[in-house]
Amino acid sequence: MSMTDxxxxxxxxxxxxxxxxxxxLNTPGSRLRMNVLEVLQSEGYIRGYTVTEHGNGRSEIDIELKYFxxxxxxxxxxxxxxxxxxxYSSVTTLPRVANGxxxxxxxxSQGVMSDAVARERNLGGEILCQVF
Structure with a gap:
């Protein structure tokens, strides 16, 4: 069964x-998922993640959640x-999440990044998800 999202x-x-x-938790691996997890880790929402490579191009990501x-x-x-x-949103119309x-x-166009980095680089793009 194929996954649409x-x-x-x-x-x-x-x-x-x-x-x-x-x-x-575990999830199947992909480049987009790893890029989103990299942003979550740099913003301090998760502890980290590790990628386990299986044969024939399959990979699995183990995600460690963070608690306070x-x-x-x-x-x-x-x-x-x-x-x-x-x-999609331009840099001038990027919404703020929970008052910043x-x-x-x-x-x-320069990869997956947080809205703060996109504002610094004056970039807009597709809003994948919101986290707070």
């Missing part, structure tokens, strides 16, 4: 694991741009 699947797995207070005083660091994570409705306390993850 792999990034949405990973976001749902992270949300479910955080609600159940799991320390880690028993509460997950990711309060809310949701997919914005979906396969049925893509959401959260982060938008964007796919730009």
């Amino acid at each position: 792999p990034l949405g699947d990973m976001i749902t797995r992270i949300r479910n694991a955080a609600m159940r207070r799991k320390t880690s 005083d028993g509460e997950p660091a990711i309060k809310k994570i949701e997919r914005i741009s979906k396969p049925g409705r893509r959401v 306390l959260g982060v938008n993850i964007l796919s730009t």
Whole structure:
């Protein structure tokens, strides 16, 4: 069975694991997922991730979630741009998440990055997800 939204699947797995207070979770690997996880790690929402390579081009990502005083660091994570409705934004119309306390993850012409980095580089792009 093919998956129509792999990034949405990973976001749902992270949300479910955080609600159940799991320390880690597994997801199939892809370059887009690793780029989004890199942004989440640099922004301090996850502890880290490791990639396990299997044969014939398959890989698996183990994600370690981050908690502070028993509460997950990711309060809310949701997919914005979906396969049925893509959401693009220029640098001047990038929305702020939770009055600047959260982060938008964007796919730009220079790669996947947070909204703060995109503003610094004067780039717009597809808003993949919001985290706070």
